[in-house]
Amino acid sequence: xASVQQLGDARRGKLAGNIAAFGRxxxxxxxxxxxxxxxxxxxxxxLVGVHTREDLSAAIEAVMVSREQDRMVFRxxxxxxxxxxxxxxxxxxxxxxxxxxxxxxxxxxxRVREALAAPAxxxxxxxxxxxxxxxxxxxxxxxxxxxxxxxxxxxGAGEYQLVERLAREIALPVPTVPARRLxxxxxxxxxxxxxxxxxxxxxxxxxxxxxxxxxxxxxxxPLPLLVLVDVSGSMERYARLLLAFLHAATRRAGRRDxxxxxxxxxxxxxxxxxxxxxxxLMAAGAAIDDxxxxxxxxxxxAQLRAGxxxxxxxxxxxxxxxSDGLDTGEPQVLEQELQWLKRHSRRVLWLNPLLRFEGYxxxxxxxxxxxxxxxxxxxxxxLNALEQLARSLAALMKTGGAR
Numbered sequence: 001x002a003s004v005q006q007l008g009d010a011r012r013g014k015l016a017g018n019i020a021a022f023g024r025x026x027x028x029x030x031x032x033x034x035x036x037x038x039x040x041x042x043x044x045x046x047l048v049g050v051h052t053r054e055d056l057s058a059a060i061e062a063v064m065v066s067r068e069q070d071r072m073v074f075r076x077x078x079x080x081x082x083x084x085x086x087x088x089x090x091x092x093x094x095x096x097x098x099x100x101x102x103x104x105x106x107x108x109x110x111r112v113r114e115a116l117a118a119p120a121x122x123x124x125x126x127x128x129x130x131x132x133x134x135x136x137x138x139x140x141x142x143x144x145x146x147x148x149x150x151x152x153x154x155x156g157a158g159e160y161q162l163v164e165r166l167a168r169e170i171a172l173p174v175p176t177v178p179a180r181r182l183x184x185x186x187x188x189x190x191x192x193x194x195x196x197x198x199x200x201x202x203x204x205x206x207x208x209x210x211x212x213x214x215x216x217x218x219x220x221x222p223l224p225l226l227v228l229v230d231v232s233g234s235m236e237r238y239a240r241l242l243l244a245f246l247h248a249a250t251r252r253a254g255r256r257d258x259x260x261x262x263x264x265x266x267x268x269x270x271x272x273x274x275x276x277x278x279x280x281l282m283a284a285g286a287a288i289d290d291x292x293x294x295x296x297x298x299x300x301x302a303q304l305r306a307g308x309x310x311x312x313x314x315x316x317x318x319x320x321x322x323s324d325g326l327d328t329g330e331p332q333v334l335e336q337e338l339q340w341l342k343r344h345s346r347r348v349l350w351l352n353p354l355l356r357f358e359g360y361x362x363x364x365x366x367x368x369x370x371x372x373x374x375x376x377x378x379x380x381x382x383l384n385a386l387e388q389l390a391r392s393l394a395a396l397m398k399t400g401g402a403r
Contacts, residue, residue, distance in 0.1 A: 015050065016042050022081050023064065029077060030165050031070045037063055053082065069248075069275050148383040151356050153237045164241050166383060168277060172249035172390050174225060177316065178218035185217035192217045223318040223346060225256040226311060228304075230323035231288055232262050232295040238353050238380070239291075242322055243268075243284060245386055247277050257311040261300035262290035267308070297327045297366060298334035305340055312344045318393075322351045322380065327366025334366060338373040347375045347396065351389075355379035 023038035044059040057078050065074050147155075147163055155163055185192040198214030227246055231239045239260070250256050258268040271283035285291070304311075311317070319341060327334060342348055350370050354360050356379065362371040371377060376396050379385040 015045060018082075019045060019060070022060075022078070025077060025081065026064065026074065029073055030168065031065065031073060032067070033064060040064075056082075069251075069277060072276050072279070148387075150383075151381050152241055152353070153381070155237075160237075160241070163383060164244050167241055167245040167386060168248040170245060170249055170383070170386050172246070172386075172393075174222040174250060174253045175318065175393055176220040176222050179221040181219050182216040183219050185215040222254040224313040224316055225250060225253055226317045226319045226345065227256065227258040228300075228319065228321045228323075229258070229260050229268075230262070230295055230297075231260045231266075231291050231293075232326070233292040234295075234324050234326050235322075235353070236292050238322070240281065242351075242380060244277050244281060246320075247272055247280050255313065257308070259300075259304065259308075260284070260288050261295070261297060262288075262293045263296050263299075264290060265300040265303040265307075266290070294328045295323070295326055295366070296329035297323065297370075298329040298331075298337050301337035301341060302333065305337065309344070312341075315344055315346060317345045319345045319348045320351055321348060321370070321374065323366075323370070324352060324354045325350075325362055325367025325370050326364055327369075329366075331365045331369060334369050335373070338369060342373050348373065349393070349396065350374035350377045351380040352377050353379070353381040355385075356381035 019042050020038050023033045023041065027033045040063040041060045044063050045056055048055045048059040050056055057075065060078070061071065061074055065071055147159060147166070150159070150163070152160070152163065184195070184198075192215035195214040195216045199210065202212065202214060203210055229235075229239055229243060229246075243258075246258070256269075256272060258272045260266040260268050266288050268284050268287060271280050271287060274280045274283060338348075352362075352367075352370075354367075355377065362368050362377075376392075378389060378392050380389065
């Protein structure tokens with residue numbers, strides 16, 4: 001039988017305030033929460049009661065969480081928030097103290113830590129609530145505009161965490177191509193063909209009269225993605241943020257294979273299968289053992305060809321190569337491997353953060369080699385560049401990859 005615990009002080013009317021403050025903490029953690037969801041959570045708490053933590057958690061989660069990647073964040077934050085009812089007003093000021101000898105959790109997700117670390121007070125006058133909402137939004141409109149054009153390498157620690165969270169909300173629709181399989185087409189669809197078995201079936205249903213002619217059209221499927229991320233020292237500030245961006249932005253894509261390269265190749269595809277972006281970053285950090293080292297792209301591509309050549313699907317894969325091009329390996333090896341990569345993929349797109357410099361020219365040996373063999377070079381140094389990336393991908397697929 002589940003133990004009965006008092007979650008909040010219902011006799012003094014604090015439960016609704018605690019749920020509202022909990023909703024604001026979820027919003028700081030990146031979970032999309034509005035006033036309507038907070039009101040529904042308060043109603044759900046009244047319906048199920050506060051006798052058991054499990055029932056209350058399930059009820060509030062059902063109305064507050066709509067994305068799978070936010071469920072573990074909700075559960076961890078709920079456990080921390082309602083651990084001690086008497087400390088509810090202090091949860092956002094500091095981590096829960098272990099006054100009763102309880103050991104603090106060894107590790108929390110970064111989104112949960114940030115949400116708990118932000119100062120707030122549950123009960124405030126109406127005039128101050130507006131200020132709290134503005135603080136909860138994390139920044140003003142002018143500050144948001146500045147951060148959208150700020151180089152990732154020039155951000156402070158707090159700004160970097162905020163920009164990383166904003167990058168996860170940017171969509172990146174992967175270009176689609178006609179697949180081999182067919183589906184039923186609507187009336188009058190172009191490039192459709194007659195579905196003769198369907199025609200006979202419809203004729204049988206209507207006594208031989210052809211009321212309408214079923215047609216077929218090819219399905220559309222996203223291109224397979226192959227992502228290669230440079231994790232060398234010069235890319236240290238970009239690698240983590242771009243990994244978080246790609247994990248969230250390509251969640252609904254088809255096949256995606258992700259590798260990190262520095263002095264050697266590291267397969268991050270198992271980490272990218274995790275639903276939560278924070279868990280993916282922790283798994284990727286544990287897998288990469290040459291982070292902030294040198295860059296040997298040629299040798300890394302040779303490892304890709306030797307051990308993972310089948311990841312390139314029938315010359316249909318879209319390759320996103322994220323690097324500044326400061327390669328320290330042999331240029332002959334790099335050119336040979338880039339030629340192989342180009343032959344076995346649909347497009348090779350070079351995502352270069354050094355395009356933040358006006359008048360940039362790829363003069364380094366590795367950069368010149370990438371510039372020669374890549375179908376296009378795109379900027380990825382700020383949020384504005386990431387937002388333009390989707391439009392650039394669609395345009396490049398239509399123009400055949402011309403610069």
